[in-house]
Amino acid sequence: MLYTLKEVLTEAQKGKYAVGxxxxxxxxxxxPLLRAAESQRSPLIINVAEVSFRDVDLMNFYPAIIHSAKEASVPIVVNLDHGxxxxxxxxxxxxxxxxxxxxxxxxSYEENIRLTSRxxxxxHHVGVSLEGELGVIGGLEGTEDVDGTDVGLYTDVSTVKHFVDETQVDALAVSIGNVHGFYKGEPNLQFDLLKEIASVTSVPLVLHGGSGISxxxxxxxxxxxxxxxxxxxxxxxxxFNHLDAKMKExxxxxxDMANIGWTIMDAYQQTIEERMHVFGSSGKA
Structure with a gap:
């Protein structure tokens, strides 16, 4: 079933769980993504980063994603990431x-509001959800190792309500010490800041740069x-770890080239199912 982000996150907010x-x-x-969602009876957000458009034939491949989402028995969101x-x-x-x-x-903050509002x-006129971002999340989208000190610019609590009111976003990505890529040091999420942000807005919040967080x-x-x-x-x-083990085996x-393909798909499904369980979305569909 193809859902909007707003529909899926509204339920997550009520149940105090997160959707991966x-x-x-x-x-x-x-x-593997679809099998994981069906197996865990979990809602799923399929992310397609704009930077990946250069690597795939979007117009030929992505209709298959939309079709698969519509045919699934669990809620599936197909989301453009970092457009x-x-x-x-x-x-x-x-x-x-x-x-x-x-x-x-x-x-700038003002231009962020202007563009996001546009x-x-x-x-919303065509029934599509919008996620905005406030604060600068450290690291770069698509990078691997990130210094733990590269936390970007924390979300300014004093601007949150104004930003949400002006833009009418359906979800808000925040910067609370999270970074894109894989942390070299220990992640240090600012939970007090997260509490403050949540206290001034009712919009569902989003955590980017989840890899490496406990x-x-x-x-x-x-x-x-x-x-x-x-x-x-x-x-x-x-x-990659599963693939390395398979090659050694x-x-x-x-x-048989299929061995490699199945190893990749099985490893991805296993990892996604584990995250769904940790995030609390298993059994919520």
């Missing part, structure tokens, strides 16, 4: 995405208002 947003970078990623250009956003809409995450944090009006911190974040967690780098590392006897 997991990336698709190529066709092999789709089956930064009008071209990318319009392409996602033409493909049938049900949610757009628009990232205007490279601009897309908010347009997207299970306990994930659970605590969900209990304090985080309703969506982006998780990519950690899943990639897990898949084969010991040079590479006779």
């Amino acid at each position: 947003a997991f990336n698709i970078t190529n066709p092999i990623c789709l089956p 930064t250009t009008e071209k990318g956003i319009m392409m996602a809409l033409r493909c049938g995405f049900s949610s757009i995450m628009f990232d205007a944090t490279a601009y 897309y908010s009006s347009m997207l 299970d306990d911190d994930f659970r605590k974040a969900a209990s304090l208002g985080i309703c969506k967690i982006n998780f990519y780098t950690g899943a990639s590392v897990s898949v 084969l010991n040079g006897k590479y006779t």
Whole structure:
């Protein structure tokens, strides 16, 4: 069932759990995501980052994602992650995405509001949800190792209510010490800041840069208002670890390419199911 982000996160907010947003970078990623969601009876957010458009034929591949989402027996959101250009956003809409995450944090606060508001009006008119971002999340989208000191710019609590009121976003990505990529040091989430943010807005909150954060911190974040967690780098590392073990097991006897494909898909599904359990979304669909 294809759902909007607003529909899925409204339920997560009521139940004090978070829904995982997991990336698709190529066709092999789709089956394990769907199997994990069905197996765990969990809602699922399929993330497609705008930066990945350069690596895939969007118009030919993504109709299959939309079709699969509609045929699933659990709620599936198909979300453009870190959309930064009008071209990318319009392409996602033409493909049938049900949610757009628009990232205007490279601009001033005032310009962030202006641009986000513009897309908010347009997207809501066609029944598509919008996630905005306030504060600058450290690291770079698609990078691997990130210094634990690179926390970006924390979300300013004093601007949250104004930003949400002006833009009418359906979800808000916040910066509370989380970073994109994989932490070199120990993550240090500012839970007091998260509490303050949650106290001034009723909009569901989003945590980007989830890889490397402990299970306990994930659970605590969900209990304090985080309703969506982006998780990519950690899943990639897990898949590579499983693949490395499989290659060692084969010991040079590479006779069937399917072995590699199944190893990747099984590892991705296992990792996603584990995250769904930790985030609290298992059994919620």
